[in-house]
Amino acid sequence: MQIQDKVIAITGAGQGLGKAMALTLASQGAKLALVDRNADALERAVAECRKLGVRAEGYIADIANEGEVENLFARIETAFGGVDALVNNAGIIRDGLLVKAKDGVIEGKLSLSDWQKVIDVNLTGVFLCGREAAAQMVQKGRPGVIVNISSISRNGNxxxxxYAAAKAGVAAMTVTWAKELARYGIRCAAIAPGFIATDMTASMKPEVIAKIESGIPLRKMGLPENIAQTVKFILENDYLTGRVLEIDGGLRL
Structure with missing residues (x-):
């Protein structure tokens, strides 16, 4: 797919990986529908993309809410005429051990609330956005691409x-969608990032970062731009579908 003038929706586009994707695709002339829940961050991302000379519109939406997602894609269709590609990037973490115990005494358990919040956003949100984007492409006879962001944590962490359960589900859905949607000219692929240097990792102690990097064969964390470049590669490579690309510095060699 040629990126120039294509309409590309990106969730979680206000900062981090999503913003890097938006700027990379804007530099290639894409028309962007940027989605986030943080209005201030979203406004800044839209402004930066517009400075690159492309059309960019911002949309506030909860991707875990079916009604809001349906409304989101209806609004994108009204504004742009439909989507050519979707990048399912939005995600959250609520880390915690399944059970935490000391001397046989249970001190804590992973709460159902923290389980459900992560599943709702990281798995159900991907499903809802992917479904609506695919339906729009099929209805309009518009070949397209769906890129899902999984994680190396899908193998267990x-x-x-x-988070691992959600990201494993995302990888499985990607392969399923690639098989189901190929007949409509729609490709689906996923990216499984390793440790990426973001605002969140920047807040870690230097010794923690050093320990993480020592376990990566390339001895450094990836950059958001590395993931954005992979999104660009997937969009442009018309023979790539049903695959999960691990961008992790060789962490899982």
Missing amino acids: MGQSN
Whole structure:
């Protein structure tokens, strides 16, 4: 798919990976529908994309709410005529051990609330946005691309029962959608980032960062731009579908 003048929706676009994706695609001439729940961050991201000379519109929406997602894609259709691509990037973390005990005494458990919040946003939100984008593409006879953001944590990671389960689900949905939607000219692929340097990791203690980087074969965290470049690659490579690309510095060699 040629990116120039294509309408691309990005969730979680106000900061971090989503903002890097937006700026990378804006530099390629894409028309952008940026989605986030943080109005201030979203406004700044839209403004930065517009400075690159492209059309960019911001949309506040809770992607875990079916009605809001349906309304979101209806609004995008009204404004742009429909989407050519979707990047399902929005996500949250609520880390915690399944059970925490000392000397056989249970001190804490992963709450159902923290489990459900992560599943709602990181899995159900991807499902809802992917469904609406695909329906719009099919109805308009508009071939397109859906890119989902999974994680290397999908293979299991301590303290992340909820996040790992959601990201494993995202990877499985990606393959399923690739098989189901190919007949309509729609490709689906996913990216599984490793440790990426964001505002969240920047707040970590230097010794923690050093320990993390020592376990990465390339001895450094990735940059948001590395993930954005991978989104661009997936969009442009018309023979790539049904695959999860691990961008992790060789962490899972």
